[in-house]
Amino acid sequence: MNPFPAQDWPDDIFTEPEDVDPNTLANLGPLTRLAGIWEGRKGIDLNPKAEGPERRAFLERIELQPIDPQANGPQLLYGLRYHIHINTEEEDITFHDQVGYWSYEPATGLIMQSLTIPRGQAVLSAGRASEDGLSLKVAARRGETDYGIVSTAFLEHAFRTDSFELTITFNPDGSWSYISDTMLSVRGQAEPFRHRDRNTLVKVAEPTPNPLALIAAGKTG
Numbered sequence: 001m002n003p004f005p006a007q008d009w010p011d012d013i014f015t016e017p018e019d020v021d022p023n024t025l026a027n028l029g030p031l032t033r034l035a036g037i038w039e040g041r042k043g044i045d046l047n048p049k050a051e052g053p054e055r056r057a058f059l060e061r062i063e064l065q066p067i068d069p070q071a072n073g074p075q076l077l078y079g080l081r082y083h084i085h086i087n088t089e090e091e092d093i094t095f096h097d098q099v100g101y102w103s104y105e106p107a108t109g110l111i112m113q114s115l116t117i118p119r120g121q122a123v124l125s126a127g128r129a130s131e132d133g134l135s136l137k138v139a140a141r142r143g144e145t146d147y148g149i150v151s152t153a154f155l156e157h158a159f160r161t162d163s164f165e166l167t168i169t170f171n172p173d174g175s176w177s178y179i180s181d182t183m184l185s186v187r188g189q190a191e192p193f194r195h196r197d198r199n200t201l202v203k204v205a206e207p208t209p210n211p212l213a214l215i216a217a218g219k220t221g
């Protein structure tokens with residue numbers, strides 16, 4: 001699962017890179033096209049219910065805003081902080097809510113998505129962009145200590161989440177589409193359940209440059 005073998009890491013784990021470009025929007029590599037505020041009106045969710053799989057259409061809004069560069073010792077990451085909010089035509093109540101970060105390591109091509117959802121789950125997934133940069137894929141697996149999944153004790157008991165995989169495709173018209181597959185072992189059911197979500201997002205507003213980029217450009221006090 002770990003795309004970067006341990007032997008590739010430097011001996012000096014403390015020294016941070018110098019002369020870091022403060023402008024995150026210029027250093028996001030394959031994540032560049034995700035920056036901004038997006039809406040999608042054609043989402044489809046397949047979720048587990050007692051009477052069998054439930055298929056629901058949903059409305060989605062995603063804010064993806066650049067954050068200041070982050071260094072883990074020598075590992076330099078550029079990223080986006082995001083918030084996903086989903087509801088449906090039929091009900092005002094939140095159907096799904098999710099916050100997290102997308103990170104990109106220019107030196108290696110590593111892409112990570114860290115996500116948390118309020119039912120009590122956190123995922124750190126990792127992957128790469130395709131060679132043409134037109135798609136990217138991240139994945140995580142329950143039980144892994146690097147790119148893994150943790151859930152509440154009840155979810156572990158009743159709706160165990162075994163794996164998570166997300167594929168994003170950038171479309172020629174500037175929109176992007178995703179397919180997310182969360183594999184669940186539902187208590188009492190013999191077969192794994194593929195909790196699948198998909199949508200296409202259209203940009204409704206441009207991103208706000210990260211705080212350090214604004215300071216460097218003299219645009220804040």
Ligand code: HEM
Pocket residue numbers: 045047048049058086095096117119121123155159160161164180182184195197198
């Ligand atoms: C667009 C994204 C998503 C939407 C719209 C969505 C929506 C839903 C809905 C409506 C349910 C049924 C809830 C209920 O019956 O109380 C559900 C169940 C569940 N979802 Fe998601 N989900 C999404 C993504 C995810 C992700 C990324 C994960 C984990 C990595 C996840 C984990 C679960 C689990 C474990 C359940 C079963 C728990 C339960 O039914 O109480 N979901 N989801």
